[in-house]
Amino acid sequence: MALFDVSGYKNHLELRGNILGTGVRHFNFGTTNQEFAVPAGMDPSGFLKSCSREGQGGVSIDLNHGTTTLAFKFRHGVIVAVDSRASAGSYIASKEANKVIEINPYLLGTMSGSAADCQYWERLLAKECRLYKLRNKKRISVSAASKLLCNMMLGYRGMGLSMGSMIIGWDDKGPGLYYVDDNGTRLSGRMFSTGCGNSYAYGVVDSGYHEDMTVEEAYELGRRGITHATHRDAYSGGVVNLYHMQEDGWIKVCKEDVSELIHRYKKGMF
């Protein structure tokens, strides 16, 4: 703005730089500034592309991808269901990976995409939520927590992060469900599913959902969504971890093997 420039106003970062001197690099391990200093000209996403199968050199480091996670709101809160397969290319790195991070008794985060990115950034989010509670003497809202995570992602835009997560919680505004991903998309909604099996989960949950489900019906719908997705998607599997976010916090409902579930569902079909 013309007036702004003419008035000679110096913003505080410029002043701080003058005081501290340009030679000194102070690292602020917070969400307001970048967590990692990246050298100018570095291109992480290009480097990652060269490491995967398509790149040259015969090197093949496939990141852990492949998941199905889902969450939906209903009358009695929010249901969260995730699978537990961690795949590295076509290798199953773990059949019982934990894809839900329990941030605090009123906040959950799900993980899909690169396991390292999800675990790191959501753990950092947990730290920020705790700091918020200590500083402000009240729990952080779901909206603010998801915005913090979204801003962390935006700080590293274009650098090859891979994360699709949902932040689920219960705050003063009631049950909250936000989808946050590595391009900085942040959406509030009644139902989301992430991971490469998400389309299968959408199919099952959309067709079986009704607003006045009982709690047991909702648990079953969550289980069904993950099970049918793992049946069709090669990169999802393991067990279904089911959580229920209620007014007084979340509870872990169950942990069931998908192969047993699919046999139960398909019994009598053929």
Place this chain on the structure above:
Amino acid sequence: MEYLIGIQGKDFVIVAADNVAASSIIQMKQDQDKMFKLSDKILLLCVGEAGDTVQFAEYIQKNIQLYKMRNGYELSPTAAANFTRKNLADYLRSRTPYHVNLLLAGYDAVDGPGLYFMDYLSALAKAPFAAHGYGAYLTLSIMDRYYRPDLTRDEAVELLRKCIEELNKRLIINLPSFTVRLIDKDGIHDLEKLVPVGAK
């Protein structure tokens, strides 16, 4: 995939945006609001790459509000449009350009209504009507055919409806509903959500 449209009348501007937030082949959200209120009489409609849209629009929104706090008066729509364009241009040749397409609609007490078309290459054009997205290929000619500078509010809504019906008929992508807003000397008004009736 996404669609924006704006039509300027004699003393108002009417704008509409679709409500779908999509990720590859999935509609993640069917009630997404793609309009950002920059001030009492300016709306910014923003579509483009995921993440970039909200971040850029919120950045512009907060800066416009900051200007008002610092200087005591609001930026005019022309000034806001040029400020937005300047930001797009500054980032265009950086490591992280913003891939966003915008429509800025506003009402100025002195100049009257204004509609500004901006694209990701930081082009800026003041236009009587404009559209973004694949839907623009189908609807710009409809507006060429039926637009008049002295459209009444109802006639403008009818023209908008014609455009949306055409999208419903011919566009391969399903856009189930559209948020519609009108800006005039009394500020921003929410109109009824437009839902295409369907080909007969």
